[in-house]
Amino acid sequence: MSRWWVSLCLAFAVMLPARAALDAAVVTRLATGDGDEKVAAIAQLIASGDPRAVPVLQALADGEMTVAAGRVLLVKGEEGLDAVTGEKVSPVPSPRDDVVANNRLRREIESALAALKLLSPDRDARLAAAKELAGGANEAMLPLLKKAVGNETDGTIKPMLELTVAGLELKSADKAQRLAAIRTLGASANPNTRMLLSPIVERNKDGSFLEPDEDVRLAAQSSLTAVEGRLAWSQRVGLAFSGVSLGSILLLAALGLAITYGLMGVINMAHGELIMIGAYTTYVVQNLFRAHLPGAFDWYLAAALPAAFVASALVGMALERTVIRWLYGRPLETLLATWGLSLILIQGVRTLFGAQNVQVENPAFMSGGIEILAGIVLPWSRIVIIAFAMAVLAGMAVLLTRTRLGLFVRAVTQNRAMAACVGVRTARIDTWAFGLGSGIAGLAGCALSQIGNVGPDLGQSYIVDSFMVVVLGGVGQLAGTVYAALGLGILNKLLESWAGAVLAKIAILVVIILFIQKRPQGPLRPQGPGDRLMLLARLYGPKGWLALSVAAAVVFVVVPLLNRVVPPDSALHVSAFGVTLAGKIMCYMIVAVAMDLVWGYAGILSLGHGLFFALGGYGMGMYLMRQIGREGVYKLDLPDFMVFLDWKTLPWHWTGTDSFLWAAVLIVAVPGLLAFVFGWFAFRSRIKGVYFSIITQALTYAAMLLFFRNETGFGGNNGFTDFKRILGFPIATPETRIVLFMITGAVLIGTLLLARAIVTSRFGRVLAAIRDAEARVMFCGYDTLWYKLFVWTLSAVLCGIAGALYVPQVGIINPGEMSPANSIEIAIWVAVGGRGTLVGPILGAGLVNGFKSFFTVAFPEYWLYFLGLLFVLVTLFLPQGVMGFLAKWKKP
Numbered sequence: 056m057s058r059w060w061v062s063l064c065l066a067f068a069v070m071l072p073a074r075a076a077l078d079a080a081v082v083t084r085l086a087t088g089d090g091d092e093k094v095a096a097i098a099q100l101i102a103s104g105d106p107r108a109v110p111v112l113q114a115l116a117d118g119e120m121t122v123a124a125g126r127v128l129l130v131k132g133e134e135g136l137d138a139v140t141g142e143k144v145s146p147v148p149s150p151r152d153d154v155v156a157n158n159r160l161r162r163e164i165e166s167a168l169a170a171l172k173l174l175s176p177d178r179d180a181r182l183a184a185a186k187e188l189a190g191g192a193n194e195a196m197l198p199l200l201k202k203a204v205g206n207e208t209d210g211t212i213k214p215m216l217e218l219t220v221a222g223l224e225l226k227s228a229d230k231a232q233r234l235a236a237i238r239t240l241g242a243s244a245n246p247n248t249r250m251l252l253s254p255i256v257e258r259n260k261d262g263s264f265l266e267p268d269e270d271v272r273l274a275a276q277s278s279l280t281a282v283e284g285r286l287a288w289s290q291r292v293g294l295a296f297s298g299v300s301l302g303s304i305l306l307l308a309a310l311g312l313a314i315t316y317g318l319m320g321v322i323n324m325a326h327g328e329l330i331m332i333g334a335y336t337t338y339v340v341q342n343l344f345r346a347h348l349p350g351a352f353d354w355y356l357a358a359a360l361p362a363a364f365v366a367s368a369l370v371g372m373a374l375e376r377t378v379i380r381w382l383y384g385r386p387l388e389t390l391l392a393t394w395g396l397s398l399i400l401i402q403g404v405r406t407l408f409g410a411q412n413v414q415v416e417n418p419a420f421m422s423g424g425i426e427i428l429a430g431i432v433l434p435w436s437r438i439v440i441i442a443f444a445m446a447v448l449a450g451m452a453v454l455l456t457r458t459r460l461g462l463f464v465r466a467v468t469q470n471r472a473m474a475a476c477v478g479v480r481t482a483r484i485d486t487w488a489f490g491l492g493s494g495i496a497g498l499a500g501c502a503l504s505q506i507g508n509v510g511p512d513l514g515q516s517y518i519v520d521s522f523m524v525v526v527l528g529g530v531g532q533l534a535g536t537v538y539a540a541l542g543l544g545i546l547n548k549l550l551e552s553w554a555g556a557v558l559a560k561i562a563i564l565v566v567i568i569l570f571i572q573k574r575p576q577g578p579l580r581p582q583g584p585g586d587r588l589m590l591l592a593r594l595y596g597p598k599g600w601l602a603l604s605v606a607a608a609v610v611f612v613v614v615p616l617l618n619r620v621v622p623p624d625s626a627l628h629v630s631a632f633g634v635t636l637a638g639k640i641m642c643y644m645i646v647a648v649a650m651d652l653v654w655g656y657a658g659i660l661s662l663g664h665g666l667f668f669a670l671g672g673y674g675m676g677m678y679l680m681r682q683i684g685r686e687g688v689y690k691l692d693l694p695d696f697m698v699f700l701d702w703k704t705l706p707w708h709w710t711g712t713d714s715f716l717w718a719a720v721l722i723v724a725v726p727g728l729l730a731f732v733f734g735w736f737a738f739r740s741r742i743k744g745v746y747f748s749i750i751t752q753a754l755t756y757a758a759m760l761l762f763f764r765n766e767t768g769f770g771g772n773n774g775f776t777d778f779k780r781i782l783g784f785p786i787a788t789p790e791t792r793i794v795l796f797m798i799t800g801a802v803l804i805g806t807l808l809l810a811r812a813i814v815t816s817r818f819g820r821v822l823a824a825i826r827d828a829e830a831r832v833m834f835c836g837y838d839t840l841w842y843k844l845f846v847w848t849l850s851a852v853l854c855g856i857a858g859a860l861y862v863p864q865v866g867i868i869n870p871g872e873m874s875p876a877n878s879i880e881i882a883i884w885v886a887v888g889g890r891g892t893l894v895g896p897i898l899g900a901g902l903v904n905g906f907k908s909f910f911t912v913a914f915p916e917y918w919l920y921f922l923g924l925l926f927v928l929v930t931l932f933l934p935q936g937v938m939g940f941l942a943k944w945k946k947p
Contacts, residue, residue: 077107079139085111086120086127086138086154097163109168111138115156116164123151182212230268237274294549300437302544303444304506306537307499308517309524310451313536314464314492315371316525321379321489322390322745324879326521327514328400329493332370333363333500334509335404338413353418356501363501364494370400371493375486381931383485388930390748391886394879395926397514402919404511412510421505440502447498448537454491464488519756519875522749603804610800615793631789635864638796640904641803642861647884647896648806649853654882655891656814657846658826660744663751664854665878666758667726671855672868673762674725676775677709678718679786679863683779695777696770706768715782722859723852730851734844752875759873774869781863792864799860803897806853810893813846822846887929 078099085096100108114120114129120138121130128135128144128151135144156164181203207213221236237255255275258264264272308330315323323329337359344355374396382389421436455461463484466474475481503513524539614637617629646668653659680694689698693705711717733754737747765771784791813819824832825839833839862868871877880903888899906925910918 077111077139082111082127082138085115086122090157090159093160094163097160097167101167107141112164112167114138115154116161116168118153118155120154121147121151122154124148127154178209178212181207181209230271233271234274237271237278295545296433296437298545298549299541300441300544302541303441304503305520305524305544306540307440307444307447307502308496309521309536309540310447311492311494311496311499312521312525314451314495315489316522321383322393323379323492324390324394324518325374325397325400325514326393326496327516327518328397328404329367329371329496329514330500330503330517331404331509331511331514332367332400333497334415334504334513335408335413335500336363336366336497337501337504338408338415338509341415353420356418356505359501360498363497365497367497367500368490368494371496372486372490374493375489378927378931379489380482380485388886390879391883392927392930394883395923395930398919398923398926400923401511401514402917402923405919406916408511410511412508415504415509417505436505440506443498443502447495451495460484460487460491464491515876519752523753603807607800607804610804611797614796618793619789631792634792634796636908638792638799638864639861640901641796641799642857642864643881643884643900643904644897645799645803645806645857645860646854646881647888647900648803648810648893649850649857650881650885651890651893651896652810652813652846652853653850654885655893655896656819656822656826657843658829659843659847660748660882661751661847661850662748662875662878662882663755664850664881665875666755666873667730667851667854668858668861668877668881669758669762669868669870669872670726670729671722671858672862672872673769673775673858674718674721674855675859675862676778676868677712677721678715679778679781680775681709681713682781683777686779687777694770694775696765696773697768700765709768719859722855726851726855727848730848731844734847738840738843738847752878755873755878756875759870762870762873770869772870774867774871775862776867776869778863778866786863786866795860795864799864802856802860807893807897813849814893818842883926887925 081096081099084092085100088096097112100112110129111120119130121128121135123135126144127138128147129138130147130151133146135147136142137144203216207216218239221239256264256272256279311329312323312326315321315326337356340359340362341352341355344352344358348355374393378392378396379389382392417436421439423435425433425435425438455464463474463479464487466479467481467484467488474484499517500513503509503517507513520543524543525536614629614634617627618631618634621628623630646664650661650664653661683694685691687695687698689695691698693702697705712721733751737750742750761767762769762774763772769775778786780786781791781795784794814822821832821837821842825837825842829839858868858872884900884903885896886899887903888897889895903922903925907918907922910921914921
């Protein structure tokens with residue numbers, strides 16, 4: 056006998072009802088009636104509450120019901136059961152007429168089976184049925200649902216059934232029954248209750264109520280108010296938990312940085328990669344447990360936590376001993392060196408584990424959640440991470456305040472010379488302290504692997520937030536770090552509920568910028584004039600003018616001839632790609648000169664110049680998009696991305712962008728105005744050093760998030776592309792490319808001459824004095840605000856012009872140009888070439904981008920190693936850049 060036959064017989068035997076059989080007339084209509092009769096028969100079977108209706112309805116849904124010899128049979132092969140009595144029929148008589156269920160019947164059967172399963176002894180089956188019927192019950196099921204409510208004892212299932220019954224009774228013609236249902240719904244905290252009660256109190260278009268009975272309306276309004284009050288509290292609890300959860304994540308990510316940056320003064324841009332190492336260590340430990348200890352898999356985190364701490368700590372200690380120990384007291388140099396280290400670590404992980412994300416599985420005890428209120432489920436993973444963050448915080452506080460190592464760390468950071476005098480081995484303490492901060496970053500990575508993706512770019516997602524938390528809480532203040540992390544987490548979630556995730560992030564960054572302006576907590580130790588060797592700018596002599604003349608000849612004569620005259624098969628031919636690449640790098644050179652004006656000569660390190668560059672690019676991009684006209688994909692006057700988003704008219708800020716003159720005004724005015732306003736508030740607040748760098752990075756990050764949004768009218772994450780013409784000329788022709796290249800070269804030479812004129816003037820000498828000793832300059836009667844504001848605004852304008860030249864040559868502009876990483880690269884170009892030299896940044900931009908272009912083609916898997924190593928070596932061995940090295944080499 057087949058397994059199907061045994062199962063069906065057991066079903067009938069176990070579920071014998073009080074009466075002998077199902078109603079034969081109902082079963083016959085189910086098999087032979089028309090569509091409405093079959094639906095009515097299903098309703099009668101539900102109303103009966105007879106468990107033997109389950110196999111009958113299931114057989115109809117599965118196509119295993121037939122009519123033979125006047126009997127309705129449930130058939131499998133040649134075996135069958137009488138649908139009414141359950142009697143075995145073998146063989147099945149012939150001929151037979153199979154019963155087919157259409158889609159309408161199948162939907163009715165699914166609901167009916169769910170209702171009948173409410174009487175099942177299996178709790179999981181009843182819970183699944185209750186959830187299915189929560190939004191799909193009909194009035195025919197009401198008797199069975201009431202019976203199920205009376206029999207149900209489970210505290211989770213019974214409220215769900217009561218809510219379903221009340222929803223059906225709302226449709227009753229009996230006023231008393233409706234009022235009772237409204238009172239039942241009023242006692243619920245289920246969010247679906249609002250959808251049931253709201254229509255009762257709504258009005259028609261003419262102002263009349265949908266519900267004519269005033270008593271029913273008043274009762275519904277009262278119940279709706281009570282429900283919304285309970286739901287509001289549920290939402291507040293959920294919001295508070297989400298805020299604390301986010302705050303604990305920020306705290307974990309920032310605790311290690313609170314030591315390396317807050318206590319030691321090291322701007323560790325590789326902190327995110329130390330978090331990443333902890334996450335990947337967790338992944339490795341997980342795989343070892345899965346392969347060798349599958350029975351103890353749920354305990355792999357117990358081994359992963361110390362492993363992640365040790366792995367990140369060892370890497371951090373190695374970085375400190377080899378690179379960072381030579382850069383103490385030079386915080387901005389540590390920024391550049393550790394940025395290079397971060398690139399090396401990212402590429403190392405990509406080489407070992409691949410570029411794709413890897414999966415880290417939660418142990419069983421971190422899966423699922425706990426429902427504290429209706430609709431509010433607290434995930435166990437988040438609860439565990441909150442507890443873990445508090446434990447790490449407590450351990451870190453005890454270590455720093457109650458142990459010998461903590462005492463030495465605090466002594467060295469407060470007064471290194473005195474600590475050395477009393478016998479403290481300061482170099483060893485530096486290594487242990489940096490290892491401690493790195494190990495805590497590894498613990499953060501282990502925790503973060505349980506709630507998100509683990510990939511090579513994991514650390515980049517948290518580095519900006521980590522710095523914001525440490526700076527906002529107060530450099531060197533552990534308690535402030537805690538307050539800042541939790542405060543930012545809760546504030547972020549509050550703003551998200553009001554304005555969405557992206558706008559909330561932007562608002563948070565603006566708040567941080569304003570806070571740092573008003574209350575910077577302890578600026579870093581100022582650098583004196585002897586801290587760096589500056590190559591003073593001189594007026595160009597004969598050799599200088601000769602060099603400029605040679606550069607101009609290359610730009611205006613040599614390259615155009617090699618591109619347009621020399622045959623393509625010649626070794627001397629410069630390809631169209633070569634022309635475009637050279638033009639792009641010259642745009643970067645303009646930005647490098649602009650950065651050198653503010654950093655090399657005014658001492659203002661900006662990590663936001665990528666924003667000004669991108670704004671100029673967007674100004675040109677808007678003009679180029681308008682020039683496409685009806686040549687786009689949709690053949691309309693609006694840009695294609697606006698047509699795709701179903702926009703009907705141009706946004707107000709696109710007005711006039713079809714004019715090149717207006718676009719030129721935007722290219723200059725928008726970066727300049729933004730820089731002026733930002734600089735006015737920042738410089739008036741005496742924001743300097745690292746604090747200024749961080750808030751410029753925050754400004755850039757906020758702008759990037761804003762431009763990623765489609766509704767801002769800048770093309771979202773795709774930006775602008777597919778340009779056709781510029782000033783009426785086809786943009787892709789070789790002639791246009793050469794002209795753009797020559798214009799870019801002319802602007803680069805003009806920028807260099809302008810910058811040289813500024814730094815060799817009296818204005819430039821005042822700038823250098825402000826850089827070296829601003830307090831003394833102010834004492835001499837100079838208003839330093841206007842000097843810094845002028846050079847800052849001019850630098851932003853030059854970046855905007857460079858961005859405008861960049862876009863038509865590269866053919867695209869998107870928010871990625873505003874990424875903080877791009878702005879950091881700009882600073883690195885200047886550092887590589889040599890700050891305060893003007894020519895050095897041009898050389899640095901050319902070297903870095905030239906190497907990047909070469910290595911990405913020749914060694915695509917290893918180019919980050921070369922680039923990162925270049926940054927580290929230049930910072931360690933060429934603190935004044937290439938130009939500084941050349942100046943020393945020329946000395947006799």
